Amino acid sequence: KQEVTQIPAALSVPEGENLVLNCSFTDSAIYNLQWFRQDPGKGLTSLLLIQSSQREQTSGRLNASLDKSSGRSTLYIAASQPGDSATYLCAVLRSNDYKLSFGAGTTVTVRA
Amino acid sequence: SAVISQKPSRDICQRGTSLTIQCQVDSQVTMMFWYRQQPGQSLTLIATANQGSEATYESGFVIDKFPISRPNLTFSTLTVSNMSPEDSSIYLCSVEEDRGDIQYFGAGTRLSVL
Numbered sequence: 349k350q351e352v353t354q355i356p357a358a359l360s361v362p363e364g365e366n367l368v369l370n371c372s373f374t375d376s377a378i379y380n381l382q383w384f385r386q387d388p389g390k391g392l393t394s395l396l397l398i399q400s401s402q403r404e405q406t407s408g409r410l411n412a413s414l415d416k417s418s419g420r421s422t423l424y425i426a427a428s429q430p431g432d433s434a435t436y437l438c439a440v441l442r443s444n445d446y447k448l449s450f451g452a453g454t455t456v457t458v459r460a
Numbered sequence: 461s462a463v464i465s466q467k468p469s470r471d472i473c474q475r476g477t478s479l480t481i482q483c484q485v486d487s488q489v490t491m492m493f494w495y496r497q498q499p500g501q502s503l504t505l506i507a508t509a510n511q512g513s514e515a516t517y518e519s520g521f522v523i524d525k526f527p528i529s530r531p532n533l534t535f536s537t538l539t540v541s542n543m544s545p546e547d548s549s550i551y552l553c554s555v556e557e558d559r560g561d562i563q564y565f566g567a568g569t570r571l572s573v574l
Binding site: 452 | 565
């Protein structure tokens with residue numbers, strides 16, 4: 349069974365600081381890994397998708413790395429802003445059944 | 461990218477009643493999914509709903525409790541039946557345009573059962 353863990357559960361930083369969010373998974377048989385952002389009352393928004401053959405993906409201030417063999421991914425957010433305050437979820441798409449397994453999320457607060 | 465409308469956005473219901481949640485997509489998609497997010501927890505897949513076939517339920521979820529309809533490629537409903545306070549959660553639908561592609565999510569339905 350795929351277990352996805354996100355550390356830390358919560359994070360509070362001053363504006364401008366870089367954010368590092370960690371995700372680990374127990375089964376390396378994944379098709380891809382996705383990072384989502386969840387805002388209260390607004391569902392989930394996909395931020396980055398990394399295919400299992402890729403090592404990283406970048407979008408603006410966001411960079412996600414993937415080390416499939418060790419079962420780890422890291423999401424970096426550069427120069428954080430108050431608007432980055434949200435819960436960030438990591439999810440892996442299992443290659444045996446194409447279903448997503450989610451972590452519990454990291455709740456980020458960026459202080460102005 | 462697919463745009464998903466989910467209704468209602470929130471509801472407060474009495475124990476023993478049922479609530480039907482609607483999910484409308486702005487494009488035709490084969491695969492739709494229903495998730496539950498209990499307070500403080502991550503998302504758990506309830507079932508996969510493909511048009512033209514019965515929904516496939518995950519372990520711990522049964523059709524009598526969570527009946528699903530998928531009448532066409534743009535619409536699905538999830539009913540939470542005979543509700544109890546333990547059913548208080550956020551229910552989300554999502555779609556996948558191609559297998560292994562990005563999943564798009566609705567805004568969710570926040571359900572409270574008294």
